[in-house]
Amino acid sequence: MIKKLCVIGAGTMGAGIAQVAVEKGVKVAIRDIEDRFVEKGLGTIRNFLGRKVEKGKLSKDEHDAILGRLKGTTSMEDATAGADMVIEAVVEDMTLKQNVFAELDKLCPPQVILASNTSTLSITEIASATKNPQRVLGTHFFSPVPVMRLVEVISGDKTDEKVLKSALDIMAAFGKTPIRAKDVPGFIVNRFLCLLYNEAADQIYKGYAAAQDIDLGLKLGSNHPMGPIEIMDMAGVDVVYNALKALYEMTGEERYKPSPLFERMIRENRLGRKTGRGFYDYTK
Numbered sequence: 001m002i003k004k005l006c007v008i009g010a011g012t013m014g015a016g017i018a019q020v021a022v023e024k025g026v027k028v029a030i031r032d033i034e035d036r037f038v039e040k041g042l043g044t045i046r047n048f049l050g051r052k053v054e055k056g057k058l059s060k061d062e063h064d065a066i067l068g069r070l071k072g073t074t075s076m077e078d079a080t081a082g083a084d085m086v087i088e089a090v091v092e093d094m095t096l097k098q099n100v101f102a103e104l105d106k107l108c109p110p111q112v113i114l115a116s117n118t119s120t121l122s123i124t125e126i127a128s129a130t131k132n133p134q135r136v137l138g139t140h141f142f143s144p145v146p147v148m149r150l151v152e153v154i155s156g157d158k159t160d161e162k163v164l165k166s167a168l169d170i171m172a173a174f175g176k177t178p179i180r181a182k183d184v185p186g187f188i189v190n191r192f193l194c195l196l197y198n199e200a201a202d203q204i205y206k207g208y209a210a211a212q213d214i215d216l217g218l219k220l221g222s223n224h225p226m227g228p229i230e231i232m233d234m235a236g237v238d239v240v241y242n243a244l245k246a247l248y249e250m251t252g253e254e255r256y257k258p259s260p261l262f263e264r265m266i267r268e269n270r271l272g273r274k275t276g277r278g279f280y281d282y283t284k
């Protein structure tokens with residue numbers, strides 16, 4: 001197990017990854033560009049842990065020890081100092097990620113593993129911004145990170161097999177189940193999910209089935225814990241549309257071409273729970 005993890009980006013995913021590691025006894029430094037973002041990330045972790053204490057799932061002593069291992073900073077130098085591994089979770093932008101990796105490559109000794117939590121970008125392309133691409137790979141966590149058990153571990157063209165093995169072991173030590181994925185658009189899981197969501201929208205668009213029947217069909221007939229329509233309303237219709245569009249553009253495969261229903265719903269501001277209406281109506 002590693003002793004210190006550095007997390008770059010204190011948003012939804014960065015805070016979740018930091019929490020998972022710090023709860024497993026690892027020292028964590030989390031870095032964002034402004035104090036208010038660092039504070040927001042730390043606040044999310046404190047709230048999550050506070051609720052665990054209230055529910056009796058964590059003792060006050062354990063809670064204090066966990067927070068004692070966690071540090072927030074805006075300095076790249078402080079965050080990376082002494083780290084055995086860095087996980088980047090900044091916004092999904094290739095140029096930004098390449099800049100972050102070029103800087104990490106200069107700051108961290110060559111044995112330090114550099115991982116990206118990207119959900120759509122190429123690991124090989126991110127790694128090309130470094131002089132040591134053999135130590136760069138992807139660790140794709142799922143949201144909410146403290147709850148979801150899977151991590152896709154993605155090797156780029158130049159990733160060293162030993163680095164990949166170490167990352168798989170570290171993810172397991174974080175309490176996650178890692179799976180190996182190739183550096184292809186959507187890795188493994190999102191390639192399936194995007195097809196499922198597109199098919200669900202297409203059946204509604206063509207008038208083949210009602211939303212409730214699709215959700216019940218997959219929950220009762222295929223043991224899915226939630227129906228695809230419920231999930232799209234929760235994640236955001238625009239978010240699902242953008243993921244599909246990106247996958248369609250990257251693969252050129254017709255099966256990922258977003259159903260016309262998505263654009264119509266976006267025009268009508270039916271984005272899901274966040275706007276009160278999506279496939280279902282939440283205003284009543």
Ligand SMILES: NC(=O)c1ccc[n+]([C@@H]2O[C@H](COP(=O)([O-])OP(=O)(O)OC[C@H]3O[C@@H](n4cnc5c(N)ncnc54)[C@H](O)[C@@H]3O)[C@@H](O)[C@H]2O)c1
Nearest residue numbers: 009010011012013014032033037089090091092118119143
């Ligand atoms: N949200 C999800 O469900 C999800 C799931 C899997 C993977 N991802 C991926 O994880 C990454 C982060 O997503 P998120 O949802 O946490 O985004 P987010 O917008 O919640 O957080 C991103 C954070 O990065 C910070 N940031 C920007 N530039 C930075 C820099 N140079 N150094 C440090 N911090 C910087 C921002 O200030 C922000 O706080 C993205 O690549 C995304 O595709 C997201």
